[in-house]
Amino acid sequence: MREITIGQYIPGNSVIHRLDPRTKILITFAFMVLLFVIDDFAGYAFPLIFIAAASLLSGISIKYMLRGLRPLLIIILLTFVLNLFMIKGRVIYEVGPLSITYEGLYQGTFMVLRLVLLIVGTSLLTLTTSPISLTDGIESLLKPFSKVGVPAHELAMMMTIALRFIPTLMEETDKIMKAQMARGADFSSGNIVKRAQSLVPLLVPLFISAFRRADDLAMAMESRCYRGGENRTRMKTLKMTREDLFAFVATGIFAAGCLASRFLW
Amino acid sequence: MKRNSLSTLIEGALMVGIATALSFVKIFQAPYGGSVTLGSMVPILLYSLRNGAAKGILAGASYGLLQLIIEPYIVHPVQVILDYPLAFGLLGLSGLFNKKVWTGITVGILGRFFSHFLSGVIFFGSYAPEGMNAAVYSALYNGAYLLPELVLSLLAVRFVFYRFIKMDEERNYLS
Numbered sequence: 001m002r003e004i005t006i007g008q009y010i011p012g013n014s015v016i017h018r019l020d021p022r023t024k025i026l027i028t029f030a031f032m033v034l035l036f037v038i039d040d041f042a043g044y045a046f047p048l049i050f051i052a053a054a055s056l057l058s059g060i061s062i063k064y065m066l067r068g069l070r071p072l073l074i075i076i077l078l079t080f081v082l083n084l085f086m087i088k089g090r091v092i093y094e095v096g097p098l099s100i101t102y103e104g105l106y107q108g109t110f111m112v113l114r115l116v117l118l119i120v121g122t123s124l125l126t127l128t129t130s131p132i133s134l135t136d137g138i139e140s141l142l143k144p145f146s147k148v149g150v151p152a153h154e155l156a157m158m159m160t161i162a163l164r165f166i167p168t169l170m171e172e173t174d175k176i177m178k179a180q181m182a183r184g185a186d187f188s189s190g191n192i193v194k195r196a197q198s199l200v201p202l203l204v205p206l207f208i209s210a211f212r213r214a215d216d217l218a219m220a221m222e223s224r225c226y227r228g229g230e231n232r233t234r235m236k237t238l239k240m241t242r243e244d245l246f247a248f249v250a251t252g253i254f255a256a257g258c259l260a261s262r263f264l265w
Numbered sequence: 266m267k268r269n270s271l272s273t274l275i276e277g278a279l280m281v282g283i284a285t286a287l288s289f290v291k292i293f294q295a296p297y298g299g300s301v302t303l304g305s306m307v308p309i310l311l312y313s314l315r316n317g318a319a320k321g322i323l324a325g326a327s328y329g330l331l332q333l334i335i336e337p338y339i340v341h342p343v344q345v346i347l348d349y350p351l352a353f354g355l356l357g358l359s360g361l362f363n364k365k366v367w368t369g370i371t372v373g374i375l376g377r378f379f380s381h382f383l384s385g386v387i388f389f390g391s392y393a394p395e396g397m398n399a400a401v402y403s404a405l406y407n408g409a410y411l412l413p414e415l416v417l418s419l420l421a422v423r424f425v426f427y428r429f430i431k432m433d434e435e436r437n438y439l440s
Contacts, residue, residue, distance in 0.1 A: 006285075007335045032342040036391070072338060079392045086394040104394075111392050115340060122339040131334045138330060151323060154274060158327040159334075161278035162285060169279070169286040177290075187303065192413065196420030199304050203425050207311070210279040218272030226271070 006166055007131045008068075008123070015243055016058035016128045021137030023244040027251045028125045034258040035118055041110065043261030047117045050254045051124070058128050068123035069116060076115055083108035135159045140238055146229075153229025161217070169210070176205050273316055277324040280308040284328050285335070306356060306374070306418040311429060313360035314369055314422070321357025321373075329353030340388055347384035352377045370422050374415045381407045 011017075016024075035047060055062060069076065089103030126134070139156030146152045177187065180201045187198050288305035309328055313321025333349040359373030385403025393399065 029342065032339070032345075036342070068337075072340070075340065082393045082397065086397060107394065115392065118340060122337065126334065126337055131331075134334050135330075154323060155327050155330070158274065158278040158281055158324065159331050161275060162281035162327065162331060165279060165282040166285050169282045170289065173283075173286045173290065192416050193420055196304070196417050197424055199307070199417075199421040200424050200428070203304070203307060203421065204428055206283055207308070207425075207429070210283060211276065214276035214279050215272055218275045221275070222271060 006163070008126045009130045010060055010064065010127050011130075012059055012128065014057055014059045014128070016054055016124070018241075018243060019128075019247055020238055020240050020244050021129050021133045022141055022238060023240065023247050024125050024129055025134070025137050025141060027247060028122055030251055030255065031121050032118060034255055035114055035121070037258050037262050038114075039262050040265075041113075042265070043258060044113055044117065046254055046257040046261065047121065050250075051117065051121050053250075054124055058124065060124070060127050064127060065120045065123050068119050072115075072119060076112055079115060080108045080112045083111055131163055132160065135163065136236075136238060153232070157229075165213075169206070172209065173202070173206060176202055273320060277312055277316070277320060278327075280312040281324055281328045281331060284308045285331055288332070302414065304414075304418050304421045306377075306414070307421050307425065309353065309356045310359050310370055310373055310418060310422045311426065313357045313373060314366065314426065315429070315433070316360065318357050318360035321360040322354045323357070325357040326350045326354035341384075341391060343387050344384040347380050347387070352380035352384075355380055366423060366426050370419050374419065378407065378411055378415065381411060 031047070031050070038044060038047070051065075055065060084100055084104045085098050087101055087104035087107050089101035091099045091101055092105065093100045129137075135156050138159075139152050142150055142152035142155065177185075181187070185198060185201055187195070187202070189195075190198070284305045284307075287303045287308070290303040309321065309325050312324050329349040329352060332353070333345065337345075338348070339345055355376030356373045358376045359369035361372065362369040382400075382403050385407050386399045389397065389399035389402050393402070
């Protein structure tokens with residue numbers, strides 16, 4: 001069977017790859033919030049060093065990390081242009097009714113830099129962590145909230161099963177689409193009502209086979225005594241190691257730098 | 266025969282899988298990141314209609330989290346929550362209306378739109394210069410690629426739903 005890769009994970013065995021997924025999720029979130037604390041260009045030195053260090057340690061080239069920018073290029077450009085033209089101040093250049101100001105240029109560059117650092121920094125998480133271990137991390141981080149009714153285990157179980165079956169279901173979708181196209185189905189033309197109608201011969205067989213699979217799977221799980229999340233043990237337990245501790249310390253230093261750049265300088 | 270909750274849960278998981286598989290089939294790729302897919306919301310909507318809002322929200326949220334893991338577009342810490350688990354979780358609201366298909370789907374889809382809209386307001390609010398009408402820009406930006414997809418899903422769910430009920434009856438009869 002052809003291997004279908006989902007997600008952006010690049011397998012590896014670096015320190016960053018080995019970190020506990022919970023560590024990486026928490027650090028990524030802290031990184032995102034801290035970026036918004038920084039309020040001048042000098043402050044960006046900290047996230048730049050942080051990303052550069054993480055990238056060196058992970059062995060993932062900057063090229064891969066920059067690839068994440070491509071789909072958001074328009075948003076980045078829009079942010080720059082909006083700031084460039086809409087902020088009033090000392091005029092540098094005029095084009096018809098629009099004027100580029102010094103302040104606009106400064107603000108635009110500042111915002112674009114923040115956006116780029118944010119996208120590149122967060123992409124490291126998905127580049128170095130497989131979807132399955134991210135799911136495990138999410139489950140474990142949500143567990144404390146299950147006391148207030150967040151069904152952490154069910155959520156993660158659904159995600160894990162979905163992940164396992166995505167390649168199978170994609171293949172099936174593809175097969176059904178081809179089979180129906182051979183019978184004259186047309187998925188990509190006509191007005192919106194036609195297109196919605198054309199989905200019926202795709203969706204109905206897909207759903208029927210999913211129902212069958214769900215029943216079989218549920219029966220298989222029950223005959224192996226699956227009873228939900230309580231007291232369930234795992235084949236691979238998440239464990240924090242000394243490396244995780246180092247990662248948190250490094251993030252602490254980074255956080256201190258960001259906060260200092262805002263409030264002390 | 267009433268089906269037990271585990272098999273309903275697994276069915277939800279497979280619906281999430283189908284939704285993800287369909288989300289890879291893009292029939293129209295907008296130049297600015299958004300895209301119209303082959304009705305990737307349909308499985309979640311149908312699942313919520315059949316199994317109620319609570320299960321629907323659960324399935325929607327796990328679909329959203331999965332999208333976040335697979336194809337993340339991250340521009341703001343709050344936007345992550347609004348655009349992924351919350352937006353897709355709100356699709357599950359369609360289960361509130363006990364098989365009133367039109368009302369259900371419309372509410373679910375509006376829920377998703379509202380969440381994206383809010384995230385857009387926050388995005389423009391924190392990146393665009395002051396004095397810009399963030400709400401208008403967000404509505405335009407999200408509407409541009411969401412609307413066609415919303416209408417498509419609305420119609421597709423409508424077309425499929427009755428065959429679905431018939432299928433359910435047949436299956437219950439068989440089992």
